[in-house]
Amino acid sequence: xxxxxxxxxxxxxxxxxxxxxxxxxxxxxxxxxxxxxxxxxxxxxxxxxxxxxxxxxxxxxxxxxxxxxxxxxxxxxxxxxxxxxxxxxxxxxxxxxxxxxxxxxxxxxxxxxxxxxxxxxxxxxxxxxxxxxxxxxxxxxxxxxxxxxxxxxxxxxxxxxxxxxxxxxxxxxxxxxxxxxxxxxxxxxxxxxxxxxxxxxxxxxxxxxxxxxxxxxxxxxx
Numbered sequence: 001x002x003x004x005x006x007x008x009x010x011x012x013x014x015x016x017x018x019x020x021x022x023x024x025x026x027x028x029x030x031x032x033x034x035x036x037x038x039x040x041x042x043x044x045x046x047x048x049x050x051x052x053x054x055x056x057x058x059x060x061x062x063x064x065x066x067x068x069x070x071x072x073x074x075x076x077x078x079x080x081x082x083x084x085x086x087x088x089x090x091x092x093x094x095x096x097x098x099x100x101x102x103x104x105x106x107x108x109x110x111x112x113x114x115x116x117x118x119x120x121x122x123x124x125x126x127x128x129x130x131x132x133x134x135x136x137x138x139x140x141x142x143x144x145x146x147x148x149x150x151x152x153x154x155x156x157x158x159x160x161x162x163x164x165x166x167x168x169x170x171x172x173x174x175x176x177x178x179x180x181x182x183x184x185x186x187x188x189x190x191x192x193x194x195x196x197x198x199x200x201x202x203x204x205x206x207x208x209x210x211x212x213x214x215x216x217x218x219x220x221x222x
Contacts, residue, residue, distance in 0.1 A: 001157050002075050006166065009070035009082070014060060014101055015053070016079040017072070020151045022056025025186060051112050054105045055119070061102035062123065063147040065095045069170045073150070073159045081150035083163040087174035088142055122210055129203055129215055130182050137200035137217040139180035143171050145220070148181070164195075172222050180219050184212035192218045 064070070066086050073081035106116060134141055145167055150160045171179050180200065183189040193199070201217040 001154065004080070004154065004157075004159055005074045006071055006162065007074065009064075009067075009072050009084075011097075013072055013079045013082070014057060014064075017082050017149070018057030018060040018105075019053045020056065020080075020082075020149050021059045022052040022054070023152070024056075024149065025059060026052045026055040047112055051109060051114055054109045054112070054114075057105040058102050058109070058119075060147075061098045061105065064098040064101070066090050066144070067094065067146050069167065071163055071166045073154065073163055075154060080154045081159050081163055083148050083167045084146040085167040085170055085179070086144040086146050087171060087176065118210070125211055126215075129211065130217075133182070133201040133203060133215060133217045134180065137180060137219065139200055139217060139219050140176070140178060141180075143174070143176035143179040145171075145179055145181035160191075168220070168222055176222050178219055178221055180217050183216050183218060185214040186212045189214075189216060189218075192220070195220070197221075 063084060067084035068087050068090055069085045071083050072079050109116060145164075148160070148164060148167070150163070154160075168179075181192065181197075183192060197218040197220040199216055200219045203215045205211045205213055205215070207213055
């Protein structure tokens, strides 16, 4: 594997990191919405791929509104992984900057003909359950691992381990002894248990409902 550089988040990283989340979380969803891609040729396929990337960009920008720390893994000039953490509340400039990115991506999705009502409902429902789970968990709400994602080309090479370590170091420096993270069954939640983190709260949903079948809060010791 080529050498990996680690640095802070730049605004121009958003598209590449959003693409990672799009592949991870929206492949099936866009495949259904853009089902004409197989029959409609390259143009339809390109629209479906763009929609997938834009959904991921919205996800990324939503998380980025909360972060007070970010570290990006870069290989060959391309971002291939990211970790975000939060100690306290992000400043207004951070929130406004990334809200603008999310809003712009939503406008581009609407221009592609994507119906965003269910997408918006999903985020609202997720936020509501996350608030409930955090209250049930007893975790310190000031310290959070906001986002942790690594592209498929770098998994298994220690990139995620290094990114996670930098976020943990940052949180320790901010006075944290524990931190929490949200995850669910649409993610590789098993990774956090393999890292020795404790499941502090959980909620189950029936298959086929709007939300994932399982939503969790994990606590990690620092």
